[in-house]
Amino acid sequence: MNTRSFSFRLLAWYTCLLTCIFVLLCALLYLDLSRFLEHNVEQSQVRRAHQITDTFLATIGKTGPSYVAGQAKALYEPEISDRFVRITQANGPIIYASGMPKDGSFDPAEVPAFPPVSSRESFHRVKLSNGKTLVIAALNYHGPGKTSYVVESGALLDPAELNHLVLQLLIGLPVAVVIITVGGYILVRRALTPVERITRAAEQITQHNLSERLPVSRTGDELERLSISLNRMIARLDDAFQNSKRFVADASHELRTPLTILRGELETLIENARLDPEVRERATSMFEETVRLTRIVEQLFTLSRLDAGEAQAEWSRFDLAGLAKTTAEQMSLLAEDKNITIACDAGQAVVVEGDAARLKQVVVNLLDNAIKYTQSGGAVQLHVRRANGHAILEVEDNGVGIPSEALPHVFERFYRVDQIRSGEFEGAGLGLSIAKSICSAHGAEIEATSVPRKGSCFRVTLPLSKN
Numbered sequence: 001m002n003t004r005s006f007s008f009r010l011l012a013w014y015t016c017l018l019t020c021i022f023v024l025l026c027a028l029l030y031l032d033l034s035r036f037l038e039h040n041v042e043q044s045q046v047r048r049a050h051q052i053t054d055t056f057l058a059t060i061g062k063t064g065p066s067y068v069a070g071q072a073k074a075l076y077e078p079e080i081s082d083r084f085v086r087i088t089q090a091n092g093p094i095i096y097a098s099g100m101p102k103d104g105s106f107d108p109a110e111v112p113a114f115p116p117v118s119s120r121e122s123f124h125r126v127k128l129s130n131g132k133t134l135v136i137a138a139l140n141y142h143g144p145g146k147t148s149y150v151v152e153s154g155a156l157l158d159p160a161e162l163n164h165l166v167l168q169l170l171i172g173l174p175v176a177v178v179i180i181t182v183g184g185y186i187l188v189r190r191a192l193t194p195v196e197r198i199t200r201a202a203e204q205i206t207q208h209n210l211s212e213r214l215p216v217s218r219t220g221d222e223l224e225r226l227s228i229s230l231n232r233m234i235a236r237l238d239d240a241f242q243n244s245k246r247f248v249a250d251a252s253h254e255l256r257t258p259l260t261i262l263r264g265e266l267e268t269l270i271e272n273a274r275l276d277p278e279v280r281e282r283a284t285s286m287f288e289e290t291v292r293l294t295r296i297v298e299q300l301f302t303l304s305r306l307d308a309g310e311a312q313a314e315w316s317r318f319d320l321a322g323l324a325k326t327t328a329e330q331m332s333l334l335a336e337d338k339n340i341t342i343a344c345d346a347g348q349a350v351v352v353e354g355d356a357a358r359l360k361q362v363v364v365n366l367l368d369n370a371i372k373y374t375q376s377g378g379a380v381q382l383h384v385r386r387a388n389g390h391a392i393l394e395v396e397d398n399g400v401g402i403p404s405e406a407l408p409h410v411f412e413r414f415y416r417v418d419q420i421r422s423g424e425f426e427g428a429g430l431g432l433s434i435a436k437s438i439c440s441a442h443g444a445e446i447e448a449t450s451v452p453r454k455g456s457c458f459r460v461t462l463p464l465s466k467n
């Protein structure tokens with residue numbers, strides 16, 4: 001998982017924020033419920049104190065304290081209902097005090113005598129030694145004559161409901177966090193889908209299809225602006241690319257005629273018998289450079305035409321094996337000059353479709369390299385066969401080989417392995433890029449494998465003719 005990614009950080013922030021909000025809400029809920037429960041207990045104790053006052057304490061003048069005590073015990077049975085009841089005469093004796101509740105949940109002896117308060121009702125909390133809390137409501141009652149009484153009614157705070165809530169929150173919170181995270185992940189993925197679509201489309205755009213554009217979703221947001229900006233950038237690139245291609249095409253085209261004239265003039269000059277030997281030598285050197293220059297211009301011109309989509313001018317069905325055999329025979333003269341043998345293994349007809357002249361150029365370029373980069377006495381092998389519905393053409397040599405770090409670049413324009421070493425061999429570094437352009441236009445793959453000082457193998461994989 002990429003923790004630095006935008007989606008991960010967005011999801012992490014979103015989950016943290018929502019979890020914090022949930023925890024806060026749970027805490028507020030807990031506090032609110034505990035306050036509500038306490039308030040409930042207080043109110044029920046106040047009601048009980050009022051009942052005691054109204055039902056029999058009001059008549060204490062006539063009935064006497066022991067009657068009141070007896071009534072309190074008989075009617076409210078605080079010990080049985082686990083309650084606390086105490087009736088005290090102000091500045092006088094305790095008229096009635098309930099005993100130990102039957103469940104032994106608290107000891108009434110732990111409840112202190114509270115100092116007198118001026119208000120009619122007051123509330124007290126008694127923290128008991130067993131950790132529980134007793135809520136007591138005290139009611140001041142002014143009886144007959146000037147005698148006042150305090151009626152205290154108490155009950156334990158029951159934490160069961162709060163505990164239940166805490167349990168539910170403890171289970172609910174992790175579940176909520178999981179749902180938030182999964183939901184957030186789905187939302188983030190959906191939100192980023194258009195970005196992925198744009199990325200995929202952008203990856204498909206290469207120098208060959210710069211006229212294509214990215215999808216623009218008309219949402220009026222940043223994504224729409226991003227895709228429009230990218231499309232404008234691609235349009236500018238397209239323009240620049242077209243301009244540079246046009247420049248190369250025009251320049252190479254314009255250079256061909258003066259170069260041909262120059263070559264012809266130099267040839268005539270060299271053939272002049274009366275020419276001073278030193279001038280002839282210089283003219284010959286100039287002639288050789290002009291030939292080299294003409295070759296480069298021709299190659300550039302070929303490339304510019306291939307770029308313009310003229311790789312399949314003459315589309316036909318033909319036997320690749322036959323084409324390879326004839327080409328190898330034609331090139332064998334060049335190989336013989338270097339004492340190199342060319343063995344051609346292309347017995348079976350392998351019919352493909354394409355521009356035969358262009359594909360012949362591929363074979364020529366590969367054989368030319370194999371001969372050029374193989375020492376005298378070496379061997380070059382040409383194989384043509386069928387495999388998995390494809391035509392395979394391989395040119396193998398036992399020459400100088402290509403270092404592994406240079407191998408991925410050999411099909412680039414003007415790339416030559418190791419400039420110092422390349423000085424021994426003539427060339428501009430365009431032969432393989434021409435071969436690659438032709439292959440791409442035919443839906444073919446061209447790849448190279450090589451072991452330095454052992455040899456190289458170039459393989460072209462071309463679709464077989466369907467008919």
Ligand SMILES: Nc1ncnc2c1ncn2[C@@H]1O[C@H](COP(=O)(O)OP(=O)(O)OP(=O)(O)O)[C@@H](O)[C@H]1O
Pocket residue numbers: 299365369370373397399400401402410415416417418422426427428429430431432433456
């Ligand atoms: N069979 C081979 N053996 C060793 N190195 C090779 C072979 N084929 C190509 N290379 C290396 O790849 C480079 C590019 O080859 P490419 O054919 O494009 O250019 P070039 O042969 O140098 O010049 P050009 O073909 O334009 O005359 C070469 O310079 C050479 O270093």
Ligand SMILES: [Mg+2]
Pocket residue numbers: 365368369427430431432
């Ligand atoms: Mg070459």
